[in-house]
Each structure stands twice: as structure tokens, then as C-alpha cells.
Amino acid sequence: MTRGTQHSHGSRRTPDAVRCDRLTYAFGDSRAVDGLDLAVRDGEVFGLLGPNGAGKTTAIRCITTLLPVPAGRVAVFGHDAAHDRMAVRRLLGYVPQQLSADAHLTGRENVTLFARVFDVPRRERAERVAQALAAVDLTEAADRLAGTYSGGMVRRLELAQALVSAPRLLILDEPTIGLDPIARTSVWEHITAVREATGMTVLVTTHYMDEADQYCDRVALMHRGRVRTLGTPAELRRGLAERHGSDARPTLEDLFRDVAGSGLDDQSGDFRDVRSTRRTARRLG
Numbered sequence: 001m002t003r004g005t006q007h008s009h010g011s012r013r014t015p016d017a018v019r020c021d022r023l024t025y026a027f028g029d030s031r032a033v034d035g036l037d038l039a040v041r042d043g044e045v046f047g048l049l050g051p052n053g054a055g056k057t058t059a060i061r062c063i064t065t066l067l068p069v070p071a072g073r074v075a076v077f078g079h080d081a082a083h084d085r086m087a088v089r090r091l092l093g094y095v096p097q098q099l100s101a102d103a104h105l106t107g108r109e110n111v112t113l114f115a116r117v118f119d120v121p122r123r124e125r126a127e128r129v130a131q132a133l134a135a136v137d138l139t140e141a142a143d144r145l146a147g148t149y150s151g152g153m154v155r156r157l158e159l160a161q162a163l164v165s166a167p168r169l170l171i172l173d174e175p176t177i178g179l180d181p182i183a184r185t186s187v188w189e190h191i192t193a194v195r196e197a198t199g200m201t202v203l204v205t206t207h208y209m210d211e212a213d214q215y216c217d218r219v220a221l222m223h224r225g226r227v228r229t230l231g232t233p234a235e236l237r238r239g240l241a242e243r244h245g246s247d248a249r250p251t252l253e254d255l256f257r258d259v260a261g262s263g264l265d266d267q268s269g270d271f272r273d274v275r276s277t278r279r280t281a282r283r284l285g
């Protein structure tokens with residue numbers, strides 16, 4: 001179905017939700033993203049996987065326009081992230097790894113703040129905020145201070161913040177890190193429900209291979225700034241089984257090891273990567 005930069009539905013051609021062509025981003029001499037080619041189709045849930053330091057967050061920051069695009073090209077629904085930043089920003093909702101909810105405001109106040117920042121018309125604001133809170137099951141807790149929320153509720157509140165502008169593309173950077181299994185499932189169920197109701201595209205990074213397997217239509221495994229393998233979880237598992245000729249049923253975790261190698265601790269990421277991941281996990285734990 002995919003052809004060139006777009007895929008076609010009969011005579012109608014819809015641009016990819018995200019397209020990166022040879023995207024490169026360096027911190028000093030070190031290339032965090034190194035010639036990344038990536039296409040996320042309109043309407044899919046796409047998982048960006050990879051070891052610490054693979055370049056996932058840096059790539060996402062370029063896609064969200066929080067970082068510039070120094071080399072290569074990034075487009076969101078056909079809008080160039082370097083030259084048409086406001087058009088790109090209007091199309092997306094972003095849940096970063098770092099805390100984006102204010103503990104001293106209520107859930108409703110937090111979401112209202114985002115509605116104002118994202119220019120939700122004043123007449124629609126209260127209704128849209130209530131809808132976003134309802135979509136993540138926070139109606140009852142809406143008027144409590146966010147500081148009293150559990151880790152799972154904070155993540156759902158951050159989802160509501162991102163959803164209030166009715167984005168066509170929702171970008172989530174490790175949305176379930178540090179959450180217990182029940183809270184993880186709950187976050188994913190809410191993402192899935194909103195996606196089914198609205199048809200929005202979801203681009204998510206995660207270190208949980210079981211989540212990628214269960215909830216993503218396609219996944220890409222990134223290593224050292226580039227996509228190393230891409231496909232549906234079933235295709236990737238099947239490919240690995242064929243390559244290794246084993247009767248065992250490989251998991252995405254096996255694929256992760258296969259692509260990224262066994263010396264991950266030595267080769268990938270650094271102190272900063274581990275520190276920031278731990279900080280996020282602790283905040284939500």
C-alpha cells in the first residue's frame with residue numbers, strides 16, 4: 001500500500017503521519033540520530049524501540065519541532081518540520097518523558113492550561129477539557145490536586161493534556177515507564193480507546209517489548225541513530241525464527257538482543273541516559 005512518500009486509498013493520497021528522510025542530529029561530535037529513515041502511516045500505532053541512547057528521544061524531539069532539523073528532512077502529514085513548524089505543532093500532542101503536570105494544580109486546571117496553550121477556542125474549552133479527562137477516566141479525580149495522584153493517574157493526566165487539542169498525531173515517550181502492570185495496561189487501554197474513536201496516529205517509544213508486541217501495529221528497532229529493522233511484531237518474530245531456524249517461538253525481546261547485540265551496557269547509552277530514565281521511573285513510582 002505504501003508508495004513513495006505517501007500511501008494511496010483509491011485515488012486519494014494521504015501523506016504519511018511522520019516521515020524522516022536521512023535525519024541527522026549531533027551533540028558535539030556525537031551523532032545521536034545518524035541518517036534516520038522512517039515512515040509512520042496515517043492511523044497506525046507505531047512503536048519506536050531501541051536500547052538506551054539509541055536516539056529515540058532525540059528523533060522525537062526533532063519530529064515535535066522542539067529540536068531543529070540540522071540535516072535531512074522531517075515531515076508531519078506533509079508539513080515540513082523545519083519550515084512549517086506551527087503547522088506541525090498544531091497537528092500533534094506530545095507526552096514527554098519528563099513531568100509535564102503541575103502538582104500544585106488540580107487535574108482539570110492542568111488540562112485547561114494545555115487547552116489555552118493549544119488555542120482551544122474559549123467557548124469550547126470547558127467541554128473539551130471535561131471530554132479529555134473523561135477519556136482517561138479522571139472525571140471523579142478532576143478537582144483534586146495532581147500532587148495527590150498515583151503514578152498511573154499522573155500519566156493519564158498527561159495523556160489528557162495531550163489529547164485536549166484533538167491531535168491527529170499523538171507522540172508518547174515511554175508512557176508506561178515506572179508504572180505497575182495494572183497501571184500500564186490501563187494507560188494502553190485508554191490510548192487504544194481514543195485511537196479507535198478518533199483515528200489518530202500514535203507514535204510511541206517503549207522499553208517494554210511485551211507492550212510493543214501487544215499494542216503496536218508496526219515497530220522499528222533503532223540502534224546507534226538509525227532504524228535497523230522494521231515490520232509488524234509478527235513479521236519480525238517470524239523473520240527471526242527463519243534466520244535462526246529454531247523451532248522455539250522468538251519474542252521481540254530476542255529480536256532486540258539480536259539487533260542491538262549482547263554488549264548493550266558497554267556500547268549503548270551513558271550515565272546521562274540511565275540517570276534520566278531512573279529519574280522518570282522514580283517520579284512515577
Ligand SMILES: Nc1ncnc2c1ncn2[C@@H]1O[C@H](COP(=O)(O)OP(=O)(O)OP(=O)(O)O)[C@@H](O)[C@H]1O
Nearest residue numbers: 027032051052053054055056057058269270272273
Ligand atoms: N542534551 C544532550 N547533550 C549531549 N548528549 C546528548 C543529549 N541528549 C542526548 N544525548 C546523547 O545522544 C544519544 C541519544 O540519546 P537519546 O536520549 O536520544 O536516546 P534514547 O534512545 O531516547 O535513550 P533512552 O532509551 O535512554 O531514553 C545518547 O548517546 C545521549 O547520551
